[in-house]
Amino acid sequence: MKQAWISLILALLVFSPFNLARAQEEQPDGPVYIVRAGDTLWGIAARFGVLMDDLANENGIADPSRLSIGARLVIPGFEGLSGVLVFDTAPMGENIESLSQRYDMPLEALLRLNRFTSPDEAYAGAQLIILQKEGEEQTPFRGVATLRAGQSPMEAAITHGVSPWTLLKENHMRAAWDLLPGENYYFLSQDRGDQSALPEGFSGLEVNSLPLIQGRMLVLKVAAPEAVALSGQFHDRALNFFRLSDGSYAALQGVYAMLEPGIYPLTLEGSLPDGTPLAFSQRFYVQDGDYLFDPPLVVDSETTDIQNNEAENEQWSAIVAPVTSEKYWDDLFQSPVPKELSDCFPSRFGNRRSYNQSGYFYFHTGLDFCGRTGVEIYAPAPGRVVFTGSLTVRGQATVIDHGWGVYSAYAHQSEIQVSQGDWVETGQVIGLIGETGRVTGPHLHWEVIVGGVQVDPMDWLTQVFP
Ligand SMILES: [Zn+2]
Structure with missing residues (x-):
């Protein structure tokens, strides 16, 4: 009798179309992704490496343009897995x-979800697909908050335990002044638990931002339980480590603005006082800086002569090669021009450039400030003048050493008012704006060079390094 009842119930379950449909809804075959603001069906398909048509068919979507926020999409191709899929960026110091x-x-x-074929594909900065248990989703964007009156983005970042840099990046902002009181911002919790893949001898590893970006800064911080001797290499650049006041170590390095986006190795080596060796290596993703392409420029052909350019580049590299072990700055860099010109930029750092009908082989190695001939130029931070002279491309130029391999440089001046070997303080007048060298009009071309590589000077006006 009991068996008959069970058979009847089973039959009802199996043959009822209503129940069948419901069962399918409740137990989708495969993991789901919950649609967020700004998502497109094409974008979702691309991120999971599936065909858009397969994604549409699997979810019965007739019109891809009508995707509603919060909709649950089953991602085909991952049968046997269940849960909610979210994205995150692989941190430094991890393995699979x-x-x-x-x-x-x-x-x-x-x-399976990340289609990893070898263990070293979990490079720092990789976009990871994460599977979370239903109801326990923690999307990377954990919260939204409003900037209060009188609160700086820096203070807001500290409130959420994240770096200001991370906060700006997560909100697709370039500078702190892009966020105004009353505006909403997202923040991402950095509470990711203990770094469990750290090699012995290191007690902490930190990188300023992942993924790394062309033309921007790489700042590594290493903590060790005792004093260590550290060296390292990122791609083709040797890293120089210096001790911070809290006892940890930091290395600053620019990421070359024309470095092909892709994956590059970072290695750290060191030894404890008793000679015990330390080693760490991981690959890092370098992302495109999305720099603009300037309209083709026409300039004096002498200034685009390849031999002239190569000679100047070599000389320039040699000037900024020494790494002074003292750090002369300890705050934001100040604008090198008077206040009324400090947010007038005829050309930004990194722009791709073509001169006299060349290909876009060049990039803009500095940040240009507007200005008339004769306007004063100020030292942005303390340092020692290591070069003054006249160059083909940069015209009348000055280079200041700020220590730790960080330099700033001033080009196209009408007058240089310091000499090699001079010590300069923040705000001191070092020269006058002009139009010497490869220019189309008077302006200040300002470079910041870190570890021999030009970086976006704007970062030094908005962030305190290290
Ligand atoms: Zn320039």
Whole structure:
């Protein structure tokens, strides 16, 4: 009798179209992604590496333009996995085993979802697909808050325990003044648990931003339980480590603005006082800086002569090669021009350039400020003048050493008012704006060079390094 009842119930379940449909809704075959503001079906398909048509068919979507926020999409191709999919950026100092623990996600699922074929694909800055248990989703954008009157983005960042840099980046802002009181911003919690894949001898590793970006800064911080001797290399550049007041170590390095986006190795080596060796290596993703292409420029052909350019580049590299072990700055860099000109930029750093009908082989190595001939130029931070002279491209130029491999440089001046070897203080007049060298009019071309590589000077006006 009891068996008959069970058979009847089973039959009802199996043959009822209503129940069938419901069962499918409740237990989708495969993990789901919850649509967020700004998502497109094409974008979602691309991020999961599936065809848009397959994604549309699987979810019965007839019109891809009518995707509603909060809709649950089953991602085809991952049968057997269940849960909610979110994205995150792979942090530094992790490997696939530690990522699996960090995200509480079986190793097999991590490999399958991310299509990893070898363990070293978990490079720092990689966009990871993470599977979370239903109801326990923690999307990377954990919160939204409003900037209060009188509160700086810096203070807001500290409130949420994130770096100001991270806060700006997550909100797609370039500078602190892009965020105004009353405006909403997103913040991302950095509470990611212990760094479990750290090699022995290191007690902490930190990088300023992931992924790294062309033309921007790489700042590494290393903490060790005792004094260590450290050296390192990022791609083709040797890293120079210096001790911070809290006992940890930092290295500053520019990421070359024309470096092909892709994956590059970082290695750290060192030894403890007793000779025990330390080593760490991981690959890092470098992202495109999305620099603009300037309209083709026409200039005096002498200034685009390849031999002239190469000779000047070599001389320039040699000037900024020495790494002074003292750090002369300890705050934001100040604008090198008078206040009324300090946010007038005829050309930004990194812009791709073509001269006299060349290809776009060149990039803009500095930040240009507007200005008339004769306007004063100020030292942005303390330092020692290591070069003054006349160059083909840069015209009348000055270079200041700020220590730790950080230099600032001033080009196209009408007058240089310091000499090699001079010590300069923040705000001191060092020269006058002009139009010497390769120019189309008077302006100040301002470079910041870190570890031999030009970086976006704007970062030095808005962030305190290290
Ligand atoms: Zn310039």
